[in-house]
Amino acid sequence: MRQQRVVIENISPQVQCGAFFIKRVVGEAVTVHADILGDGHDIIQAELQFKHQNEKVFQTLRMKELGNDVYTVDFKVLKQGVYTYKIRAWVDHALNWQHGIEAKLKDKQHVKSELLDGLQYLGFLQKKASAKDKTYLKRLEQIFQLDEEYNKATEEAISKRLHALFTEFPSRLLANTSKELSVYVDRKKANFSTWYEFFPRSAADKEGAHGTFKDCERLLPRIEKMGFDVIYLPPIHPIGEVNRKGKNNVTNAEEGDAGVPWAIGSKEGGHKSIHPELGTQEDLESLIQKANKLHIEIALDLAFQAAPDHPYIKEHPEWFRKRPDGTMQYAENPPKKYQDIVNFYFDADAYKSLWQELLEVTMQWVELGIHIFRVDNPHTKPYYFWNWLISEVKKKNPDVLFLAEAFSRPKVMQQLAKQGFSQSYTYFTWRVDKHEITEYMHELTQSEMKEYYRPNFWPNTPDINPYHLQGANEAMHIIRYALAATLSGNLGIYGPVYEYMVSEPMQGKEEYLNSEKYEIRFWDWTIENKITHLISRLNFLRKEHSALQQTNNIRFCEVQNPQLLAFFKWDNAYTDKLLVVINLDSNYSQQGMLQLPSEILNPYEGNGVELHDLITDNHYNWTDEWNFVELHPTLPFHLFHIK
Helix, strand or coil: CCCCCEEEEEECECCCCECCCCCEEEECCCEEEEEEEEECCCCCEEEEEEEEECCCCEEECCCEEEEEEEEEEEEEEECCCEEEEEEEEECCCHHHHHHHHHHHHCCCCCCCHHHCHHHHHHHHHHCCCCHHHHHHHHHHHHHHHCCHHHHHHHHCCCCCCCHHHHHCCCCCCCEEEECCCCEECCCCCHHEEEEEECCCHHCCCCCCCCCCHHHHHHHHHHHHCCCCCCECCCCCCCCCCCCCCCCCCCCCCCCCCCCCCCCCCECCCCCCCCCCCCCHHHHHHHHHHHHCCCEEEEEEEEECCCCCCHHHHHHCCHHHCCCCCCCCEEEEEEEEEEEEEEECCCCCCCHHHHHHHHHHHHHHHHCCCCEEEEECHHHCCCCHHHHHHHHHHHHCCCCCCCEEEECCHHHHHHHHHCCCEEEEEHHHHHHCCCHHHHHHHHHHHHHHHHHHCCCEEEEECCCCCCCHHHHCCCCHHHHHHHHHHHHCEEEEEEHHHHHHCCCEEEECCCCCCCCCCCCCCCCCCCCHHHHHHHHEEEEEEEEHHHHCCCCEEEEEEEEECCCEEEEEEEECCCCCCCEEEECCCCCCEEEEECCCCCHHHHHHHCCCEEECCCCCCEEEEECCEEEEEEEECCCCCEEEECC
């Protein structure tokens, strides 16, 4: 039996009754709400207790009642790692006593007996208060008992000073405490990052040559100038020779075909080795260091799979599964076939040694200076494996971030985020129409997902040439990048292909013809065009405006045209406010009336709202709730700063 009178329930935020942690980045606030109620009409007090994993003592913050038995408070997370938080609540008998006296005095009742009853609460305060307050409390004990001091006693009984002491030093008699919940705090890059993907083997400055890490170094100033802060390199390991794929995914490679980087492992080594034509470990370290000087991080691919001639096959056959005829089963995702890849067998009896080896692979690159990983097909490995691996890495290296490349079923993608992935690929790649975009953003930012799922918006990837970009014009490429850059705190592009609008598809498929996955391509990295200019401008503005450095603070605006999308974004401090309007039609001008949200218009009634277009540098003053907008495909979006 529990001798408690206060019920604590419906605590938010939490994920699946606390089974998983919520996520924040350093400096963010956690706003906690809970339903807290007691029987009768007694005064309830509640406080939040929270601490970082390296702290022994909980800090406390008193919660505020919002009405209808809902209590709330904010606490800030200032360090990386795990914070725990819980709620403690109690019937506050001292404040209840004070409130009762106040009510009776208003009703002209005599409260001598009540004053004597209050001596017990003064006695408790004597143990907690300062020397000065103890003198005050001693005086109250005296006058509460003296008939000739009755008027003074009643005055002090309901005084603000006594109320403040009761509030500061509660007895917490029979307090009820909720279970502990947790929040994992990452560095700020988990919320805000701008990725640029290219194949290092295609970085050479001469056609027909194999690119190297030194060639990648040559590209750093260009990528830095465009405003990207993460360079993601597909696998840099030796590529299998057995069952090597040829150009356009043909099953028989011709002599000189480079193979697929994700088919990892050959006589040259495996996951701990570097493709010899890319350079040495020292070359990679040099690339990492020079990128860091430009405030760019190098992200590597974690692809936990093997080519048929990977050294693991002979050294650790217990990590793989053979078919009844003794042959090795290559990877499949029907109708897709990956003859050049063999999957690890995570159900093997030797799973512990397999897990340990994959952790060692990860840690080798972490120790070399890699603190961001894009993880290939994580949904084809056990969820609990990822929970273990990510937790083990972050114990000593909390800076490390993991991006889940899992274009899979919604609950599968959500589960990976719950298990610890820092960021996640999304369905944005296929969300084109206004209702699709708004519906998806509401799911990401208004549901429980906002507490644990950090989206990363990619208009394209080497694996995905979406139908709306196939043969698309310049305007469509600008539209898609503008959407990604303003809707999501994290975004990425498969760089040169996107910049130069290379979008010829395999017939009937969302795949690139002459895909760089299967062959080395030569790019003229000196080209600049309207797309590269606008990408650079948007990336610069993302760094300048904190409203664009997060995803969740967004409200869509009513626009009387299905081809016009408008939304209001603001930062957590509500000091940076933006209005974004985008024409989703890449071929024709679109116009319509846009309704300003009340948050923008009301504070400025009478003077209008001053809007500064950060792309064109034009200024506007809107005085009405509804305002006319028109956008042409030549520049299909407005990015307004609200002054």
